[in-house]
Amino acid sequence: MSFLEILIFIVPSALFYATPLIFTALGGVFSERSGVVNIGLEGLMVMGAFIGIIFNLQFVDVFGSFTPWMSLLVAMVISALFSLLHAVASISFRADHVVSGVALNFLAVGLTLFLVKKMFDGHGQTEVIQERFLRIDVPFLQDIPLIGPMFFKNEYMTSYLAILFAFIVWFVIFKTPFGVRLRAVGEHPMAADTMGVNVTKMRYIAVMISGALAGLGGAVYSQSISLDFSHSTINGQGFMALAAMIFGKWHPLGAMGAAIFFGFAQSLVFIGSDIPVIKEIPNVYLLIAPYVLTILALTGFIGRADAPKALGGHYIKGKR
Template identity: 60%
Template sequence: MLGFLTTVVPTAFFYAAPLIFTAVGGAISERSGVINIGLEGLMIMGAFVGIVFNLLMGPVIINAFGSGFGGDLTPWLSIIAAGIIGGIFALLLALASITFRADQVVSGVAINFLALGIGIFFIKEVFGAGQTDFVDHPFNTTSIPLLSEIPFLGPIFFERTFYTNWLAVIVAVLAWYVMFKTPFGLRLRSVGEHPHAADTMGINVNRMRYIAVGISGVLGGIGGSVFALTVAQNFSASTISGQGFIALAANVFGKWHPLGAMGAAIFFGVAQSLSVISQGIPLLDAVPGIYLQIAPYVLTILAIAGFIGRAEAPKALNQPFIKGTR
């Protein structure tokens, strides 16, 4: 049993971490009343920036800090850069859907196409090919000191893991605390439920929505860069291929709740890992690989189809706010 769990859990967590970042970002945006269909585009932009920053700035960082510390620092600076650019890029969605009151779904789809187009264009311009080189300084697996020595749980959760996995969990818990235990979170939820009532209480509805979409962009960019720097380790048009939509589904499946989104992301992470861990599972090793590769998308459809009717979205979701109207 221990051997089985040490195979399944780290791999599933490995695939779930990028989804957790992005799904939590989606929950924050949609709790404010803005549907973020652009999560796929935010992950694409994050993957693009994370890989390009790593490749171009890695040597500079190594020269400044040495190969040891500089090599460890490079991927962390890469995801910070990806988060910043993701947040800025998300403001395009906010501008279209909040300020100009464009349809939020159409705006999100446009963001997805725009991100992919920008990424492919600059990759061809900078690298002269359809994909980048593989990075020399990705995130590597590690054993967390002390925690990895805990009997039974240590080998399952804290050996051969990534620090980004646990950062994703911390972000989800922190988002839950801020959303449900702080005045900021109350204001955020109020503009997504009753924006006109919130406005009468002196809350700037549009500013809160801008902040929420910006945070969603930061987390989506981090999610994309974490995926690129752990799973893919380079960037191409197919690096992010549906992960953003799976994160969007995890947000709905988790009832627009950060911890629920995290749980759903872990579920979908298990589905994504099936093709990798199947050889170690007797019941799966005889299943054709193509079925395991499409399993995440099939399970996403089934989960949403069976659950979305019972999920109650924020009441003002996809409703532009016009001050002074009802």
């Protein structure tokens, strides 16, 4: 197998597993750019995955093949509302952001597992969905030598959507008045307040956008990878997305690149047996590789990356 053949084999798989991480990491960028630490990305992904599967199972007869897309919208709304718990605790009540986020993670897992048991006669797992996201070939573009088979053949629409979202988020944060205000409240909330920016309002909006995007990531994961929901469906993906955001230095495009890197690490478990050299590595090492890389990314780059200066702090109007 040549190097180009290996790339054609690896890239679609890496993008497939990176897609939920990209959406969730972009959500983290919004929250943390506003100054609110969001450790709760994992819990928000759990909620999105749960809502995505439940809506899909309940309304598949109504929406047919369009059901997965409707599930994404509903998951975004519910997860955005669920993120309000973190916003109220960390912004209004000025609780520790990390503690609030961890509590959100525990609440999401406990609540969704309880609801699954109630809805499915005591079973801890839902039924498998019938309508899921499918791979597609992009007409004409798939015929481009090298690039076509690598990026436009046997891919998911959600992967293209995630990459598009990364550029949209970049534009919003760095090229619009909303983005200027968002970054201002994350860097120097008092200065932003002096210029008439409502710091509390901006942070609430940022956390809710974060919740919506993390819920989107969870729903994409459950409807394209797991195809059902249990307490272990989202098993560390939210923390990987958080690491991707930090690895990407709180920049949307950097977060996307880091998420693709982590997606590649996750895909090795499933495609490693078909790749020379990698197939010689015991499977257990490939299973733990994404989590080891997450730890290395956090320990190796968290001190070097320039986080928003007001990240994790509480703003009280009129006080420095």
